[in-house]
Amino acid sequence: MADIKTDALYKSVRTTYGQKRAKANGYRAQFFFRLEQRTVLEHLHKNQAPIVDIACGSGLMLEPLMAHGKGAINIYGLDYNNDACIAAQSNQLTTIRGDAFKLPFPADTIGQFVNCQFLNQQTPENARLFVGQLAKALQPGGRAIILWRHGNSLLHRVAHSIFLLLDRLKKAPKFPQYIHSMEQVKLYAQEAGLGVLKESITLPVSYPRSVPSRHWFGDVLGASFMLVLSKPVDNSS
Numbered sequence: 001m002a003d004i005k006t007d008a009l010y011k012s013v014r015t016t017y018g019q020k021r022a023k024a025n026g027y028r029a030q031f032f033f034r035l036e037q038r039t040v041l042e043h044l045h046k047n048q049a050p051i052v053d054i055a056c057g058s059g060l061m062l063e064p065l066m067a068h069g070k071g072a073i074n075i076y077g078l079d080y081n082n083d084a085c086i087a088a089q090s091n092q093l094t095t096i097r098g099d100a101f102k103l104p105f106p107a108d109t110i111g112q113f114v115n116c117q118f119l120n121q122q123t124p125e126n127a128r129l130f131v132g133q134l135a136k137a138l139q140p141g142g143r144a145i146i147l148w149r150h151g152n153s154l155l156h157r158v159a160h161s162i163f164l165l166l167d168r169l170k171k172a173p174k175f176p177q178y179i180h181s182m183e184q185v186k187l188y189a190q191e192a193g194l195g196v197l198k199e200s201i202t203l204p205v206s207y208p209r210s211v212p213s214r215h216w217f218g219d220v221l222g223a224s225f226m227l228v229l230s231k232p233v234d235n236s237s
């Protein structure tokens with residue numbers, strides 16, 4: 001079930017930053033959002049539809065795909081927050097207001113899921129439930145790209161302490177924060193029957209934009225974990 005208290009906080013953030021800025025979706029800097037966006041888009045198959053961005057916020061992550069002719073492929077966003085849905089609609093994304101923990105899609109129907117910067121606000125139990133929901137709704141052969149903050153990297157810990165202090169001074173809303181390791185989320189995926197196509201750590205620099213998930217560099221400069229999961233095709237019949 002969506003967290004109603006946190007949902008109210010999103011309204012205030014969207015009112016402050018509007019529909020076009022990644023800050024409304026929790027990113028501290030626009031350039032950093034663009035780097036992560038390029039990484040996500042690189043791993044999407046342009047012809048495996050429909051694509052649904054779960055917890056899409058103002059719908060900015062898949063915006064470049066919309067510019068290439070939305071009619072060519074079905075792209076949707078789902079978010080629980082009403083203001084997020086309104087913002088995403090005005091950014092040309094068709095949105096569904098819904099709960100990530102109770103996805104409104106029949107089994108085996110979605111070509112690809114994208115989910116960015118959502119897991120860190122979820123408890124381990126909810127993160128596991130969510131991955132199970134993705135697995136159920138994916139078509140066999142479909143994929144899910146999940147991106148979440150690398151809460152244990154040195155960079156993240158330093159930046160987080162600084163931002164926490166600044167936010168406290170500014171009396172900015174405080175969102176829940178949970179740390180999920182790559183191994184933990186992979187375990188949820190495995191339990192749900194999904195395979196791992198790729199696992200990496202994104203960096204806040206343009207080259208290299210990411211490193212393999214066990215690279216020491218990721219422990220120092222890591223920004224987010226990225227997992228590309230796939231639902232196996234059942235060849236038994």
Ligand SMILES: C[S@@+](CC[C@H](N)C(=O)[O-])C[C@H]1O[C@@H](n2cnc3c(N)ncnc32)[C@H](O)[C@@H]1O
Pocket residue numbers: 001002003007010025026054055056057058059060061078079080081084098099100101115116117118
């Ligand atoms: C940090 S923002 C990330 C937005 C977007 N994915 C991005 O990366 O730009 C998290 C989003 O998750 C949404 N959210 C939180 N709980 C949800 C739930 N149970 N179901 C659907 N969306 C939810 C919030 O409304 C918010 O828009």
